[in-house]
Amino acid sequence: METRGAIIREAPGKYEVVDLDVDDPREGEIQVKLVASGMCHSDDHLATGDMRPGIYPFAGGHEGAGIVTGASRNNKGIKEGDHVIFSFLPSCGHCRWCATGQQNLCDLGAGLMTGARWDDPTSFRLKMAESGQPVGQMLGISTFCETTTVTVDSVVKVPKDVPLEALCLLGCSVGTGWGAAVNSGGVEPGHTTIVMGVGGVGINAVQGAAHAGASHIIAVDPVPFKRTKAQELGATDAVESMAEATELAKKFTNGQGADQTIVTVGVIQPDHAGEAMASIRKGGTVVITALGNMAETRLLPVSLADITLFQKRIQGSLFGESNANWDVLRQVELYRSGVLKLDELITRTYTLDEVAQGYQDMHDGKNIRGVIRFG
Incomplete structure (x- = not known):
């Protein structure tokens, strides 16, 4: 069938909306x-060239939710009319990682950036409507498509x-950030706890x-709007720089430093890791979930003695x-109960044709999360 979707033809480049043909579902x-798709920074990494797909054109989007309109025989029993959230990391359910409760490391992840099945x-679910040229799918899903x-x-x-x-936000940003604190940190x-970068x-x-009970949560961001939002959603303090955050953490801990610093900046640089390591106590943890140029090979400015002698961990x-099949559903219940805030994360909604404007607003620091709402 025909659909419309936002694609990148080259990098650096910008998203443009085109007509596409999308395959009918095969078995499985x-x-x-x-219904909706979050506008994550990872999709912008495609536009800047920080992330390189296996094929161009490449249809973006990996944080979305919708209604099933067609279903072949499948092992999850999903049928037409069901509501689903996309998980940008697939889980087969039987590889070593899935079997040991590490679905985020499923072996299917090896093909995520090829764009193919x-x-x-050689098999692509999306094609350009006019020419039949294959179009890659972002992480196998491409939620910047109407269908x-x-x-x-x-x-x-x-x-x-x-x-x-x-609920579309549960497909990436919520699980990534929430889990970085609760699971990884x-x-x-x-x-x-210090959180470096207060975007989506x-x-x-x-x-x-x-939610995990931290007494002091120090949000760090140069954008005043984001610092204010962080305090509305649980931060006890919000500052502009890591130097201020480190000083506050030491003040709260009799000079020891933060128990964990979570690096969630938009585009990570090696210096961010160095600042984070300097902010934590002995035995503390730096959690890195941010992405940058994936070809970057510069060394981290981190003292190996600091790691050994103070047992610090990256x-x-x-x-x-x-684990998407469990964590998404429990986060749905946290949202139902009012504990997990989702509506408050959405700064502005856009149409599919406004996708380029949405990313400009992200770069301008206007959004916590922009969401594409489909008609």
Whole structure:
């Protein structure tokens, strides 16, 4: 069938909306009409060239929710009319990682940036409507399309009585930030936590630290609007620089430093890791969930003696170490109960044709999260 979607033709480049053909679902696949899609910084990394896909054109979007309009036979029993949230990391359910509760590291992730079906690198679900040229899917889903076809390994079925416009954020930013604090950072009651960068991911690290019982949550961002928002959603303090945050953390801990610093800046640089390491106590943890230029090979400005003698730890965090099939559903219930804030994260909604404006607003520091609302 025909659909419309936002694609990148080259990098650096900008998103443009074009007519596309989308395959009918094969066995193990479903077709979904999108209701809403979050505008994540990772999709902007495609436009800047920080992330390089296996093929151009490449259709963006990986944080979305919608209603199933077509379903073939599949092992999850998903059928037409079901409401689903996309998981940007698929889970097969039986590889070593899925079997040991690490679904975010599923072996299917090896094909994420090829744009093709996992089992056939020559098979593409999207094509240009006019020419038939293959179009890659961002992380196998491409939620910047009005309708998309995906494997059932990339979705989680959710209750129909919860608004999908809010739930779409559970597909990436909420799990990534919340999990960075709760799972990767190990925040405990009484801890002092620094969150470096309060965008769509960082604001949820703030929420996660608050839910885990941190006594002091220090949000760091140069944008006043974001600092204010962080305090509305759980931060006890909000400052402009890491130097201020480090000083505050030491003040709160008798000179020791933060228990964990979570790095959620928009584009990570090696110096960010150095600042984070300087801010934590002995035995503390730096959690890095931010992305930058994936070809970057510069060394981190970190003292190896600091790691050995003070037992400091740098912990990478992919999707906040979340298991989508469990964590998404429990976050739905946290939202229902009013504990997890989702509506408050959405600064502005856009139409699909306004996708380029949405990313300009992100760069201008106007949004915590922009969301594309489909008609």
